[in-house]
Amino acid sequence: MNFAEEYKRKLKTPEEAVKLVKDGDWVDYSVGIGFPVLLDAALAKRKDELRDIKIRGSLAMQPIQAVEQDRERRTFTYNSWHCSGYERKFCDEGLCNYIPMIFRNMASYYRRYLTVNVAMISVAPMDSKGFFNFSMVNCTTRAILDAADLIILEVNEHMPHVYGGQEDCIHISEVDVVVEGEHKPLAQLPVPPATEIDEKIASLLLPHIPDGATIQLGIGGMPNSVGKLMAESDLKDLGMHTELLSDGFVDLYEAGKLTNSRKTLHRGKGVFGIALGSQRLYDWVGENQGLLSFPMDYVNQPSVMAQMENMISINNCIAIDLYGQVSSESAGTRHISGTGGQLDFSTGAYDAPGGKGFICMTSSYRDKAGNLKSRILPKFTEGDIITTPRTQAFYIVTEYGIVNLAGRSTWERAELLISLAHPDFRDELIAAADKQKIWRNSNRI
Ligand SMILES: CC(=O)SCCNC(=O)CCNC(=O)[C@H](O)C(C)(C)COP(=O)(O)OP(=O)(O)OC[C@H]1O[C@@H](n2cnc3c(N)ncnc32)[C@H](O)[C@@H]1OP(=O)(O)O
Ligand SMILES: CCCC(=O)O
Numbered sequence: 001m002n003f004a005e006e007y008k009r010k011l012k013t014p015e016e017a018v019k020l021v022k023d024g025d026w027v028d029y030s031v032g033i034g035f036p037v038l039l040d041a042a043l044a045k046r047k048d049e050l051r052d053i054k055i056r057g058s059l060a061m062q063p064i065q066a067v068e069q070d071r072e073r074r075t076f077t078y079n080s081w082h083c084s085g086y087e088r089k090f091c092d093e094g095l096c097n098y099i100p101m102i103f104r105n106m107a108s109y110y111r112r113y114l115t116v117n118v119a120m121i122s123v124a125p126m127d128s129k130g131f132f133n134f135s136m137v138n139c140t141t142r143a144i145l146d147a148a149d150l151i152i153l154e155v156n157e158h159m160p161h162v163y164g165g166q167e168d169c170i171h172i173s174e175v176d177v178v179v180e181g182e183h184k185p186l187a188q189l190p191v192p193p194a195t196e197i198d199e200k201i202a203s204l205l206l207p208h209i210p211d212g213a214t215i216q217l218g219i220g221g222m223p224n225s226v227g228k229l230m231a232e233s234d235l236k237d238l239g240m241h242t243e244l245l246s247d248g249f250v251d252l253y254e255a256g257k258l259t260n261s262r263k264t265l266h267r268g269k270g271v272f273g274i275a276l277g278s279q280r281l282y283d284w285v286g287e288n289q290g291l292l293s294f295p296m297d298y299v300n301q302p303s304v305m306a307q308m309e310n311m312i313s314i315n316n317c318i319a320i321d322l323y324g325q326v327s328s329e330s331a332g333t334r335h336i337s338g339t340g341g342q343l344d345f346s347t348g349a350y351d352a353p354g355g356k357g358f359i360c361m362t363s364s365y366r367d368k369a370g371n372l373k374s375r376i377l378p379k380f381t382e383g384d385i386i387t388t389p390r391t392q393a394f395y396i397v398t399e400y401g402i403v404n405l406a407g408r409s410t411w412e413r414a415e416l417l418i419s420l421a422h423p424d425f426r427d428e429l430i431a432a433a434d435k436q437k438i439w440r441n442s443n444r445i
Helices: 003-010 014-020 037-044 085-092 103-112 141-147 196-208 221-231 247-254 279-285 342-351 410-418 423-435
Strands: 026-031 053-058 076-080 116-123 131-133 148-155 169-171 177-179 214-217 239-245 270-275 291-293 311-316 319-321 356-360 364-366 372-374 395-398 401-404
Touching: 003 177, 014 037, 014 148, 014 177, 026 141, 037 116, 037 148, 076 085, 103 141, 116 141, 141 148, 196 221, 196 356, 196 395, 196 401, 214 221, 214 247, 221 247, 221 311, 221 356, 239 247, 247 279, 270 279, 311 342, 342 356, 372 423, 410 423
Parallel strands: 026 053, 026 116, 053 076, 116 148, 148 177, 214 239, 214 311, 239 270, 270 291, 311 356, 356 395
Antiparallel strands: 131 169, 364 372, 395 401
16 A cells, blocks of 8 residues: 555645535544644634534644634634633633533543534654554544544644554544644643642642552642652652643653552553643653553543552642532633543542542632632532532642541531631631531531
């Protein structure tokens, strides 16, 4: 077979390729660095000739021209599975709608229910055997492509080849159209520096993490900082099984802590679903035989995590109420990010022998006007979305301590959670707990 010939036959310009999109189509744009930059720009130019184009994407980190060029949403309706900071601003303006999901189910939504008229996805350049590697976006890429009526690949010369265990590539024979062009360097996720509170939280976590543990770090500043601080600890022989591979893991690797040598599943390999972070991370992930990408319906499956001894999951949240419900994706009706894999990992870590799921947060935050606000709330009120229900939220950590809510009644939860609150808010939380009939006279903080 001459794959180079087939490639040439399928090659079109981005402008020619997007002519295949028809009125009413559902178009999929992939996740993170899988975003099809050239195809999006070409599709946006068709805004006056097309009608009712619905786009799905997520964690976009560069301008989405179909939204930027059509701010009245006359032609394009953009939807996200998980909002980046950039997409969050679109939600604020009514230009992006969130699609609720938990990551382990996302592929099955495509396989069972969703229509994909056109998939436009960025991939690494074709290899000599005719395969395009999904690079750092194994995620649900294969499920999206399998569901698509028409597959248009955008070859991105900066996307490195990444070793995968399953569903990590597509062959030229399965593809309808290929486009090429010049790309800017891959979009990066900023890595905020660790704060004093992050350091305190990491110091509280460390005694709960045994040598040889398998680690998941969630999205956001704090889990990344915890990874960095774990790299400075005495921990040994850590393993990686994570939906999101972020810079915290490079810190662990460079400090010699990440060996994967004691993993009880995929020994010797760090497993992940998607990588997002700095160029340093991307350079480390490309062509790295110590890593394996897998689809999210495998990585995020609790029954898979349950096979890993001492699976430790570390995630962040927006707020928690005195009942132990965790909100990590909205603030009232303001949409912030998404459920992502938080519930998958809280569940899977609990099911693993010796496993623990930690939800970490600063006890308080300053709102945009500079007022100090508690993240521990008496109850959720203004439309806050529950990401992890109280039945699956176990270890909760702030800079004031660490508690385990498993098996605790409502008065015990109120007492434990108030012990984690910023001191300025404890009295009002106790008063609220009393009013809500979840406070015992003998409770002490
Ligand atoms: C990856 C795996 O393997 S599993 C998956 C883990 N996935 C999850 O945990 C999904 C849910 N979690 C998340 O999305 C993130 O961890 C978050 C949102 C909780 C924290 O992420 P960060 O990027 O550190 O959030 P950050 O502190 O920058 O806040 C994000 C926004 O929420 C706002 N915000 C944060 N806390 C609050 C609050 N309590 N009330 C109101 N707004 C708030 C911030 O102001 C900011 O808004 P802005 O962009 O307008 O400034
Ligand atoms: C890719 C990270 C999304 C999440 O699960 O939070």
